[in-house]
Amino acid sequence: MRDPKFMIRNLTKSYGEYPVLERINLDIEAGAFCTLVGASGCGKSTFLRMLLSQELPSSGDILMDGAPLPQQPTPDRGIVFQRYSVFPHLTVAENLIIGAEFAARKLTGRLFGRARKKARDDVAELLETIGLSPAANKYPSQLSGGMQQRLAIAQALTMKPSVLLLDEPFGALDPGIRNDMHELLLDLWKAHDITIFMVTHDIHEAFKLGTRMLVFDKLRDDPHAPEAYGATITYDLPIDLSAAPLPGANGETDETDGMNFSAALMATAPVP
Numbered sequence: 565m566r567d568p569k570f571m572i573r574n575l576t577k578s579y580g581e582y583p584v585l586e587r588i589n590l591d592i593e594a595g596a597f598c599t600l601v602g603a604s605g606c607g608k609s610t611f612l613r614m615l616l617s618q619e620l621p622s623s624g625d626i627l628m629d630g631a632p633l634p635q636q637p638t639p640d641r642g643i644v645f646q647r648y649s650v651f652p653h654l655t656v657a658e659n660l661i662i663g664a665e666f667a668a669r670k671l672t673g674r675l676f677g678r679a680r681k682k683a684r685d686d687v688a689e690l691l692e693t694i695g696l697s698p699a700a701n702k703y704p705s706q707l708s709g710g711m712q713q714r715l716a717i718a719q720a721l722t723m724k725p726s727v728l729l730l731d732e733p734f735g736a737l738d739p740g741i742r743n744d745m746h747e748l749l750l751d752l753w754k755a756h757d758i759t760i761f762m763v764t765h766d767i768h769e770a771f772k773l774g775t776r777m778l779v780f781d782k783l784r785d786d787p788h789a790p791e792a793y794g795a796t797i798t799y800d801l802p803i804d805l806s807a808a809p810l811p812g813a814n815g816e817t818d819e820t821d822g823m824n825f826s827a828a829l830m831a832t833a834p835v836p
């Protein structure tokens with residue numbers, strides 16, 4: 565068992581007087597692939613933004629590698645959103661080179677000679693891996709949605725993060741393209757030894773990709789005051805990647821929300 569990458573203790577987040585998340589306690593092992601699911605608006609993106617330090621907790625602690633999380637985003641935590649994560653005014657290759665050079669400069673101070681060549685070779689290899697070598701000189705607006713997301717994931721990896729945060733990265737893609745993206749993401753996860761947190765509304769995607777599924781829901785609810793309580797993690801399910809695929813998991817999507825989501829979950833996993 566590897567040391568926890570993250571230790572999260574009594575984490576809460578409120579906006580003004582409204583709690584969004586409450587009493588979150590988790591240990592996340594290094595190298596985990598956590599899929600985050602739950603009804604719309606229950607705080608999944610807020611949780612990701614706290615892991616990135618784009619938002620600060622209202623109370624509680626997040627430790628990364630045993631130390632308090634830095635209060636600003638840092639290059640070792642990469643993020644990819646559903647859209648618009650890349651620089652529109654840079655070509656595909658330039659989008660990757662800018663990250664690779666930044667990461668290399670962190671080590672050497674300046675980047676020249678062999679280090680510069682190494683950074684550029686790494687980019688060429690990454691372009692090959694994500695299948696975008698032929699599009700190296702195109703601009704993001706000239707790419708399909710799937711190609712843009714491949715670029716966005718690759719760009720996040722050029723900074724050599726140890727943590728990758730993905731907020732519905734495939735939500736806007738067709739099911740067929742999503743399957744290709746799944747394979748690519750799993751390959752990159754294995755090759756780069758990163759810890760991944762991925763928000764998805766697609767329960768099959770959550771089971772297919774994750775080693776662990778975190779389900780966000782409210783334990784307490786007041787119908788007369790729906791904003792009185794925040795969500796917490798109600799299920800923390802280990803997933804066996806070698807298990808047989810779920811029925812209907814062949815590229816079909818199953819958008820999950822509220823009761824539909826709970827029904828899907830109850831049908832597929834025992835309550836711990």
Ligand SMILES: Nc1ncnc2c1ncn2[C@@H]1O[C@H](COP(=O)(O)OP(=O)(O)OP(=O)(O)O)[C@@H](O)[C@H]1O
Pocket residue numbers: 579584602603604605606607608609610611
């Ligand atoms: N900056 C903010 N200020 C005030 N309220 C916010 C802010 N950001 C998020 N919220 C509120 O916090 C709640 C959780 O939002 P969040 O985007 O984290 O949910 P989510 O589970 O990711 O939703 P979805 O699945 O629809 O993307 C929502 O009610 C939202 O309106």
